[in-house]
Amino acid sequence: MSGGAPKPAVLAPAFLADALRIARKDLLIEFRTRSAFMAATVFAVLSVVIFRFTWDPTAIPAFDLAPGVLWVIFTFSGLLGLNRSFGLELSDRAYDGLLASQVSRESIFVGKVLANLAFVSGVQALALPAVALFFDLHVGSAWGVLIGIVLCASLGLAAVGTLFAAIASNTRLAELLLPMMTLPFFVPLVIPAAQTSAYILRGQPLEDAMPWFKLLLAFDLVFVTACIVVFPYTIEE
Amino acid sequence: MATSAATITAPGKLPEAKPIDGFLAISIVAVLAVCVRAIWFTPVDAMLGAAQKIFYVHVPSAIAGLYVACGLLAVSSILYLWLKDERLDRLAEASAEVGLLFMGIVLVTGPIWARTSWGTWWVWEARITSTLFLWLLVLGYLVLRGAVESPENRARLSAVMGSLAALLVPFIHLTVKLFRGMHPGPVVLKPEKPSLPPEMLTTFLMAIVAFMLLFFALLRVRMRWAALRDARTAMEAA
Amino acid sequence: MPIPPETGATGVAATHKGSGALLDLPLAVEAEGLVRAFGGKRAVDGVSLTLGSGDCLALFGPNGAGKTTLLRLLGGLLKPTKGTTKLHGVPLPGPAETRRLVGLISHHSMLYPALTVRENVRFAAECQGVVDADAATSEVLRQLRVLDREHQPVRFLSRGLQQRVSIARALVHGPQLVLLDEPYTGLDEVGALAFTDALRELKDGGATLVLVTHNLVEGIALATRAVIMRGGRFVYDEGTPAGGFDLPAFQAQYRALVHEGLA
Numbered sequence: 001m002s003g004g005a006p007k008p009a010v011l012a013p014a015f016l017a018d019a020l021r022i023a024r025k026d027l028l029i030e031f032r033t034r035s036a037f038m039a040a041t042v043f044a045v046l047s048v049v050i051f052r053f054t055w056d057p058t059a060i061p062a063f064d065l066a067p068g069v070l071w072v073i074f075t076f077s078g079l080l081g082l083n084r085s086f087g088l089e090l091s092d093r094a095y096d097g098l099l100a101s102q103v104s105r106e107s108i109f110v111g112k113v114l115a116n117l118a119f120v121s122g123v124q125a126l127a128l129p130a131v132a133l134f135f136d137l138h139v140g141s142a143w144g145v146l147i148g149i150v151l152c153a154s155l156g157l158a159a160v161g162t163l164f165a166a167i168a169s170n171t172r173l174a175e176l177l178l179p180m181m182t183l184p185f186f187v188p189l190v191i192p193a194a195q196t197s198a199y200i201l202r203g204q205p206l207e208d209a210m211p212w213f214k215l216l217l218a219f220d221l222v223f224v225t226a227c228i229v230v231f232p233y234t235i236e237e
Numbered sequence: 238m239a240t241s242a243a244t245i246t247a248p249g250k251l252p253e254a255k256p257i258d259g260f261l262a263i264s265i266v267a268v269l270a271v272c273v274r275a276i277w278f279t280p281v282d283a284m285l286g287a288a289q290k291i292f293y294v295h296v297p298s299a300i301a302g303l304y305v306a307c308g309l310l311a312v313s314s315i316l317y318l319w320l321k322d323e324r325l326d327r328l329a330e331a332s333a334e335v336g337l338l339f340m341g342i343v344l345v346t347g348p349i350w351a352r353t354s355w356g357t358w359w360v361w362e363a364r365i366t367s368t369l370f371l372w373l374l375v376l377g378y379l380v381l382r383g384a385v386e387s388p389e390n391r392a393r394l395s396a397v398m399g400s401l402a403a404l405l406v407p408f409i410h411l412t413v414k415l416f417r418g419m420h421p422g423p424v425v426l427k428p429e430k431p432s433l434p435p436e437m438l439t440t441f442l443m444a445i446v447a448f449m450l451l452f453f454a455l456l457r458v459r460m461r462w463a464a465l466r467d468a469r470t471a472m473e474a475a
Numbered sequence: 476m477p478i479p480p481e482t483g484a485t486g487v488a489a490t491h492k493g494s495g496a497l498l499d500l501p502l503a504v505e506a507e508g509l510v511r512a513f514g515g516k517r518a519v520d521g522v523s524l525t526l527g528s529g530d531c532l533a534l535f536g537p538n539g540a541g542k543t544t545l546l547r548l549l550g551g552l553l554k555p556t557k558g559t560t561k562l563h564g565v566p567l568p569g570p571a572e573t574r575r576l577v578g579l580i581s582h583h584s585m586l587y588p589a590l591t592v593r594e595n596v597r598f599a600a601e602c603q604g605v606v607d608a609d610a611a612t613s614e615v616l617r618q619l620r621v622l623d624r625e626h627q628p629v630r631f632l633s634r635g636l637q638q639r640v641s642i643a644r645a646l647v648h649g650p651q652l653v654l655l656d657e658p659y660t661g662l663d664e665v666g667a668l669a670f671t672d673a674l675r676e677l678k679d680g681g682a683t684l685v686l687v688t689h690n691l692v693e694g695i696a697l698a699t700r701a702v703i704m705r706g707g708r709f710v711y712d713e714g715t716p717a718g719g720f721d722l723p724a725f726q727a728q729y730r731a732l733v734h735e736g737l738a
Contacts, residue, residue: 010648011604013571018602025587025598032589032628093583097644100552101602102575163401167394171384181381181398184374188408191416211415219408226404233318233397236390237554237568388514471515 015110018103022111027118029088036084037122040077044127047073052134062135063201070131071194074124074153075186079179081119082161085112086169099235109162109231113224116158124150142200149200149216153193156220160185163227166234185223192216261458264450271440271447279440288353291346293440297448298342299368305452306336307371307406310378314399317392323467326392329399330382331459333375335452340372363410363417370409374402388470503528503652503683504549508558511544518544520707521558526700528651531674531684533694535729536704542687543656545704549685550577550654562652575603578650582660584641588630592621595629596643603648615643620669634661642670646677653677655686659693671696691726701725703732 030037051069089095098108128150132139139146164182168174192212199209206213275293282289309332317325347365348358378398385391504526511519518541526532534542547553548560551567551574560567562576579585586595593612600608616622619639629637638661645653653674659667674697678684688694695701703711711728 010575011606013604021598021601025590028594029587029589088587088589092586092588093581094585094587096552096581096583097579097585097599098602100550100574100577100579101599102571102573102604103602104571160401164398167381167397170390170394171381172386173384177381177384181377184370184377184409185401185405187370188405188412191412195416215408215411215415222404222408223401226401230318230397230400233393236393237552467515 013102013104013107015104015107018107019111019114022098022103022108023114023118026085026088026112026115030084030115030119036081037119040080040119040123041126043080044073044077044123045130047076048127048130048134055135062137063198066131066135066137066201067194067198069135070127070197071153071190073127073131074120074150074157074193075183075190077123077127078116078120078154078157078161079182081123082116082158082165082182083168083175083178085116085162085165087174090169105232105235106228109166109228113155113158113162113227116162117154120154120158121151124154137201139201142203145200145206146197149193149196149213152216152220153189156189156216156223157186159220159224159227160189163231163234166231170234188215189219192219258454258458260450261454264447264454267447268451271444274443275440279436280434282437286354288350291350293444294448295343295346295350296441297445298339298346299364300445301448301452302336302339302341302343303368303371305449306332306339307375307402309456310336310375310399311403311406314396315403317396318400323388323392324464326396327460327463327467329395330463331456333378333382333399335455335459337372337375337379338455339448339452340368340375343368344372361417363413366413366416367409370413371406374405378402388467502526502561503530503563504560504685505564506549506558506560509545509548509555509560510557511541511548511553512556517556517707519548519555522707522709523558524702524709526683526685528681528683529678530699531678531686531697533698533701534685534687534704535689535691535694535701540704541707542704544707546654546656546685546687550579550652552577552579575648576651578645578648578653579656580642580645580654580658581656582658584629584637585644586629586637586641589628591626591628592616592632592640592643593625595640596647599644600647605648608647611647612643615647616640618669618673619643620665635663635666638662639666639669642673646673649677649682651682653682653684655684655688657688658686659688659690667693691729695725703729705732 048069051065055065086095089098099105128146131137161178161182164178164185165174168178168181171177192215195212196206196209196216199212200206271293275290279290279293281287310329313325313329313332316322317329344365347368351360352358378395381398382391382395385394502525504524506525507523509519509522510517520541522545524532534545536542544553548555549562549567551560551562551569554568562569562573565573567573587598590598593616596616597608597612600611605611613622613625616625619642621636621639621643624632624636629640632640638658642658655674658670662670671693674684678697684697686694686698701713702709710732713725
């Protein structure tokens with residue numbers, strides 16, 4: 001090794017670069033294995049089909065049932081993806097290597113949230129059209145708003161879900177424990193999202209559903225921040 | 238002095254186990270006394286009938302289980318993350334379990350009252366729905382505690398969940414209130430407290446005191462049990 | 476040729492060879508009264524030691540002696556319950572940048588099975604802030620003789636090859652302190668030789684090694700100091716001058732102290 005004057009041949013840790021690199025890594029692994037995405041998509045399509053064929057159109061109009069279907073699929077398919085978020089780190093203890101590097105804990109968390117957000121959004125990109133198709137919904141110009149609601153809800157789901165996935169990965173029954181812990185947390189997320197989308201699907205403007213939408217945004221703001229703050233405590237030190 | 242991480246339990250000494258807990262005995266007597274007073278020595282509500290007397294159990298349990306227990310759980314979780322004192326962890330654990338019990342009483346007495354008064358088992362009323370979600374939340378918390386092997390990890394991870402749960406409570410209340418507000422349902426939900434005649438008010442206040450005594454007595458017993466268990470684990474590990 | 480890139484925190488370690496410290500330079504590792512408890516149990520119970528650049532500490536001992544815990548304490552991966560530890564004068568656990576000084580190798584591969592050899596090592600390099608991650612990756616893969624497999628997903632490699640990739644992952648950023656937790660597990664002869672060569676180069680370049688192993692021969696090969704741990708403490712400590720390590724005597728001590736507990 002040559003001595004002499006120190007040469008800055010290393011970069012200081014950079015939050016965004018680190019987070020994006022970790023997100024890219026997680027998505028690359030998911031792309032290669034495809035296991036969780038397949039499971040989530042199959043679940044979504046199956047659910048849509050089952051709900052469609054058990055539905056009596058004369059009893060309930062489509063735009064009353066569709067939000068419920070949509071958000072049930074959202075929640076449970078999301079959970080399928082969240083499980084593997086830390087599973088991939090722990091199979092050969094790659095997580096130890098990541099924690100021993102200079103990347104900050106917060107960037108690890110944000111990176112994984114971004115990957116989970118992409119995952120959940122990806123599943124919704126298939127589920128939404130499927131629901132619209134099977135329930136013969138006339139969304140029209142409201143597509144933009146609907147997609148916006150889905151993205152906001154996905155962010156909250158990804159943040160809370162990633163944090164609890166980190167907690168659950170320390171336990172014996174991670175796959176069973178994750179839904180148990182997170183479902184009460186998803187209540188103030190999914191209900192406002194479902195209510196807002198119900199208004200949209202009935203053809204009402206977003207302004208009518210503002211109290212619900214504001215609640216959804218407040219949830220995102222509070223919990224994304226809180227989860228970033230609290231994530232380092234999930235790591236044993 | 239410890240620089241950080243866990244406090245080390247002094248090995249070799251088990252805390253004393255008392256045969257009879259005076260505080261618990263007194264509180265049980267108090268609760269029984271209040272029940273007797275409520276049933277035989279308090280006037281029957283003219284409008285709602287005898288079933289209204291469940292109110293003397295239902296509301297004090299809600300105060301103890303929801304406000305006090307969940308409040309203690311939230312505060313001790315947050316403080317644990319800051320101070321890392323294992324006594325805070327035992328307080329969180331005990332509050333969660335005793336709180337679950339009292340919230341369970343609320344969830345059982347509520348439907349009984351609803352059934353006898355209005356003929357339905359469940360009403361999606363704001364407060365009892367919130368209680369249901371909180372009950373599930375605390376249950377999840379306790380399941381997490383049961384699933385983590387190492388005591389240090391268990392304390393730390395459940396404190397994380399407890400802290401987030403503290404933030405969640407206002408959101409649950411807002412969600413449920415908004416739901417009720419925009420979907421008006423059955424109107425008669427709960428009698429207003431201020432308009433109670435003096436004898437009923439006295440019984441009510443006595444009930445609150447008695448149930449609070451019971452809550453803290455059970456909390457103390459549960460915490461002592463937890464300290465005993467932790468000391469024994471420490472002794473076995475050393 | 477040592478493993479690139481020239482590591483940056485200080486160029487000091489690069490010019491510094493051999494054990495012991497020059498008076499005006501911080502020691503590589505300074506641990507004082509280290510205690511780490513899990514629940515009520517003390518895994519490490521009062522350990523103090525100093526190591527300079529170019530030192531290699533071999534840690535022996537029965538399972539549960541606290542070796543892995545001590546390793547992690549020295550690398551700043553765990554906080555001590557009591558006591559202090561410093562890495563090149565920086566108290567640990569320090570700011571995130573100090574983690575870059577450390578390389579961790581264990582019997583777990585710490586790899587992502589679905590990613591290729593190159594992707595795994597490059598990811599580690601970038602996470603450790605290496606500027607030219609591609610070049611550094613190529614170099615370290617070449618040194619450990621796995622360059623020909625660089626585009627294979629790790630899960631298709633044999634255990635021995637995976638271990639070599641794991642070592643590449645840990646060394647790509649040229650760490651100053653290398654923590655090795657039973658690294659020879661699963662390595663075949665070729666791999667073990669390549670690995671020992673790479674470690675020797677690092678050591679000669681001024682890095683400090685802490686090696687936990689059950690294998691006496693491999694452990695002693697590079698050691699400047701050998702310690703037997705039991706119950707969280709050092710029960711036998713042999714610091715060696717350059718050269719001359721009384722292997723038979725040490726073996727006798729090892730048998731006595733380690734196997735004693737099983738009798």
